[in-house]
Amino acid sequence: MSRPSQREVAVIGAGPGGLAAAMLLAKAGCRVRVFERHATPGGRTSSLREGGYRFDLGPTFFLYPRVLSEVFAQCGYDLAQEVPMKRLDPQYRLVFGDGPRQQGGQLDATPDIDRMEAEIARLSPGDEGGFTRFLRENRGKLDAFTPILESPFDRLTDLLRPEVLRSAHLLRPWRSLHSEVGRFFKDPRLQLAFTFQGKYLGMSPFQCPSLFSILAFLEYEHGVHHPIGGCGQVSERMAEIVGELGGEVRLGEPIERLVFEGRRVTCVVTGKGTYNADALVINSDFAQSMTELVPDNLRRRWKDRSLAKKQYSCSTFMMYLGLEGDLPGLAHHTIYLAPEYQKNLDDIAAGRPLADDCSVYVQAATQTDPSLAPAGCSTLYVLVPTANLGASEGRVDWQEESARMRSVVFQQLERLGVRDAENRVRVERVVKPTDWRDEHHIYRGATFNLAHNLGQMLCWRPHNRFEDLSGVYLVGGGTHPGSGLPTIYSSARIATDALLSDLAA
Ligand SMILES: Cc1cc2nc3c(=O)[nH]c(=O)nc-3n(C[C@H](O)[C@H](O)[C@H](O)COP(=O)(O)OP(=O)(O)OC[C@H]3O[C@@H](n4cnc5c(N)ncnc54)[C@H](O)[C@@H]3O)c2cc1C
Structure with a gap:
């Protein structure tokens, strides 16, 4: 029997799933190397920094920190101390697009039952x-x-x-x-x-x-939390902890190739070297990693052909704005629901361009956490759900559509009471569906991975002990149990338990 400490484990991607797996494996004594394409850890849960402003790239709130708290505790750390979180009340404001606000056109969601x-x-x-x-x-x-x-x-x-x-x-x-x-x-x-x-x-x-009514329940019962410094702060602290536990996070070093013996990966190859891997954890987007890194003939179940037939989540058009001045009256989280809500969803599913009065989500994190902007300034994060690139292929040219979506975003901000945003911009970044695909390597730019219909869940979702290769384990939103931070951290626990028991066998 081999002790895990003699074994080298490579992890592709320093997203939340990869970092949680690396913490657990390093704590168990494995020699862990995490390879990350980008210069910052966290993947979609990382921070964008510019001009003294700090934005979350993807996740903006933390639901159900219990799972990550347990991962931290297992590694000898206390999540609440490492990354303090503030429970929000109200947790968000909903603005209904079809009515004047004073007459019930908005609702402040609070966990306070009365x-x-x-x-x-x-x-x-x-x-x-x-x-x-x-x-x-x-x-x-x-x-x-x-x-x-x-x-x-x-x-x-x-x-x-x-x-x-x-x-x-x-x-x-x-x-x-x-x-x-x-x-x-x-x-x-x-x-x-x-x-x-x-x-x-x-x-x-x-x-x-209908299972997912538990999402709203989780918010009211267990809270919507803002990690101080943003969700990216959680990832940054996790990457440091991997190092403190004896692992390595190699930033800016993408995996370019895997070396196979039969269906087993023996080494990973980057531009800087070739590294032995007794086991491999894949955290990079599942569908994209398969098509980029694993030859089709080695896959039995998840071939290119079958991946292409699966259903994928929507994509998003994102704007990150560093503004001069404050944002009086704006909630930390605002969800604006389009007056033609059903049509908005149908357009997303069918890959059609969105109507100007579309649903948007706005995060104004400096309302709670002024550390995210220079004094007297504010941050805005705007997310517009859009079609993924599979659905919109041939229907939307994202180079052109991006300019229109930019003006839609400023118009929707004005509707939500953010005055004169465009003239107050000091920092502006855009991420469009093609950027999710090309810069973040997400299949079809489907930001929330494989869809969560019942036919793509549980044993019908990619298994954490990967069924097509040996010694390969999957973590992250495209795998069981699913997308969303608590389930992603859970995938890391399931995968590392399997990996450690296989190494010990
Ligand atoms: C806009 C948006 C908003 C979201 N909001 C929330 C939210 O509020 N709450 C919530 O719980 N969840 C949210 N999610 C969903 C989910 O929690 C995040 O997407 C999460 O970051 C996914 O984690 P992951 O472990 O799957 O890996 P990812 O975050 O996708 O990280 C994978 C990593 O792999 C790297 N990589 C890819 N290819 C290679 C390679 N060849 N070599 C090395 N590295 C590679 C990537 O650079 C990336 O860093 C949101 C997602 C998005 C996109």
């Missing part, structure tokens, strides 16, 4: 009783699904495990997230307030499985 019931009653008298019922039912659902979302699904027979059979009735596969929430609230605005979270997975609430 205040939330009052907010609901203001919008739709009679619906307030649904809130505690929603919390109660979803508390049971989360309890039932936690063991499922935190354990491997490597075989079809895993579907017969007792905890899966016990919770199957809660899945309600015939219901979408939207129809599920309709059981609790009759007002369409409230239905949106408890279903827009499907967008965290890049999915329409009308297609998203």
Whole structure:
């Protein structure tokens, strides 16, 4: 039997999944090398810094820090001390595009039950009783699904495990997230307030499985947290910890090639050298990594042909703005829901250009965390959900569309009460779907990976002990259990448990 300390493990990508895996493996005594294409760690969960401003590239809030806290604790660290987080209240503001704000066109979502019931009653008298019922039912659902979302699904027979059979009735596969929430609230605005979270997975609430009502529940029950310094701060601290535990994070050193013996990877190759790998963890986007790094003839299940047929999440058009001056009255998180919400979703699914009055999400993190901008200045992060490049191919030219989306963003900011933003810009960065593909190596620019329909979850999602190669383990949003930080950290725990037990066998 070999001790893990004698073994070398290569990790491709310093995203949240790769960093969590590297921490756990370094703590277990493996010789870990994380190879990261970019000059900063964190992948989509990294920071953009310019002119004294700091923006989150992707994730802007932390849900359910429990999983990462446990990873930190397992490695001898306390997450709350390493990266202090502030629970937000209100956790976000929803602005409904089809009504004047004073008449119920907005809702401040708060975890305080009395205040939330009052907010609901203001919008739709009679619906307030649904809130505690929603919390109660979803508390049971989360309890039932936690063991499922935190354990491997490597075989079809895993579907017969007792905890899966016990919770199957809660899945309600015939219901979408939207129809599920309709059981609790009759007002369409409230239905949106408890279903827009499907967008965290890049999915329409009308297609998203009803299971994901647990996302809104997680927000109200366990909080929406802002890590001080932004979500990128969590990744930066994790990369440092990998080093403190004896591992290496090699930034700006992409993996260019893998060396195989049969279906086993023996070495990884970068522009700077060739490194032995007794085991390999892949954190880079699953579909993209397969097509770039693993020859098609070595893959049995996940061939290029089958990857091309899968369903993928939406993409996003992003703007990061460093502004002069403050942002009076703006919430830390604002979600603006287009007046023609369903049409907005249909345009995204069909790959059509968006209407000017489209849904946008705006984060104004300096409202809570002034450390993110020079004194007297503010940051804005604007995310517009768009079609991925598979759906929009031949329909949208992103070079041209980008200029239009830029003016749409300033128009939507004005609608949300941000005055004169364009004239106050000191720093401006744009990331469009083609940039997600070309700079961040994400298949079809689908920012939230493989879609989370039931046919692409559990054992139908890429397994953490990768089924097509030996000694290769998968972590990250494109693998089981799914996209979103808690599940990504969970993928790292599942994959490293499998890797360590295989090395010890
Ligand atoms: C715009 C946006 C907003 C989001 N908001 C939230 C949110 O608020 N809350 C939440 O929980 N989740 C959110 N997510 C989803 C998810 O949490 C993040 O996308 C997360 O960063 C995905 O982590 P990952 O482990 O899959 O790896 P990634 O973050 O994708 O990192 C993979 C890494 O691999 C590197 N890489 C790729 N190819 C190579 C190579 N050949 N060699 C070396 N390195 C390579 C990449 O550079 C990258 O650093 C958001 C995602 C996006 C895009």
